[in-house]
Amino acid sequence: DTEVTQTPKHLVMGMTNKKSLKCEQHMGHRAMYWYKQKAKKPPELMFVYSYEKLSINESVPSRFSPECPNSSLLNLHLHALQPEDSALYLCASSPGRDETQYFGPGTRLLVL
Amino acid sequence: GESVGLHLPTLSVQEGDNSIINCAYSNSASDYFIWYKQESGKGPQFIIDIRSNMDKRQGQRVTVLLNKTVKHLSLQIAATQPGDSAVYFCAEKGGGFKTIFGAGTRLFVKA
Numbered sequence: 001d002t003e004v005t006q007t008p009k010h011l012v013m014g015m016t017n018k019k020s021l022k023c024e025q026h027m028g029h030r031a032m033y034w035y036k037q038k039a040k041k042p043p044e045l046m047f048v049y050s051y052e053k054l055s056i057n058e059s060v061p062s063r064f065s066p067e068c069p070n071s072s073l074l075n076l077h078l079h080a081l082q083p084e085d086s087a088l089y090l091c092a093s094s095p096g097r098d099e100t101q102y103f104g105p106g107t108r109l110l111v112l
Numbered sequence: 113g114e115s116v117g118l119h120l121p122t123l124s125v126q127e128g129d130n131s132i133i134n135c136a137y138s139n140s141a142s143d144y145f146i147w148y149k150q151e152s153g154k155g156p157q158f159i160i161d162i163r164s165n166m167d168k169r170q171g172q173r174v175t176v177l178l179n180k181t182v183k184h185l186s187l188q189i190a191a192t193q194p195g196d197s198a199v200y201f202c203a204e205k206g207g208g209f210k211t212i213f214g215a216g217t218r219l220f221v222k223a
């Protein structure tokens with residue numbers, strides 16, 4: 001298995017909702033990432049997990065809460081989001097710190 | 113500050129021609145460079161990479177050139193096909209988890 005999968009593909013939520021994005025990889029990669037990508041912009045790093053521990057939080061608002069239940073799974077819990085949080089949320093994984101990141105297809109999020 | 117930029121935001125080429133996408137970087141400490149292709153509605157897809165101890169690397173129809181003297185990176189696509197139409201991002205790493213992405217170049221392939 002050489003891919004990163006993400007669910008759901010699309011998500012529409014209100015500002016009072018709670019939802020979760022899920023990411024999975026079975027490549028044995030030890031680092032997993034969450035990125036946010038706005039239209040016509042490059043991906044922006046949000047969080048990095050290494051060996052299931054949070055290594056980097058790029059000053060992301062607390063309404064985004066990451067979780068790494070095990071080495072294959074990465075979740076992003078969403079609560080009280082704002083319309084400006086609407087974006088493509090990408091998950092990625094890499095074998096280690098200094099190696100290529102492989103991206104999932106993303107979750108297209110719309111906050112109403 | 114550190115940045116990775118692209119010389120052209122859009123590039124239009126005729127099908128069958130070669131494409132060259134350029135990228136400038138400013139961090140001399142970066143030692144690993146990656147090109148990604150992102151099609152509409154999809155995540156970035158790894159194309160090819162190069163480490164700073166090399167100046168050229170070839171893949172299938174793609175070549176990456178690295179000029180450390182002028183901090184320049186390029187992606188060459190041979191015999192460009194309609195399926196090559198996408199946004200291409202260069203990216204750099206200088207050690208650690210963070211990857212710095214360039215602004216992206218949109219490649220249009222005319223039939």
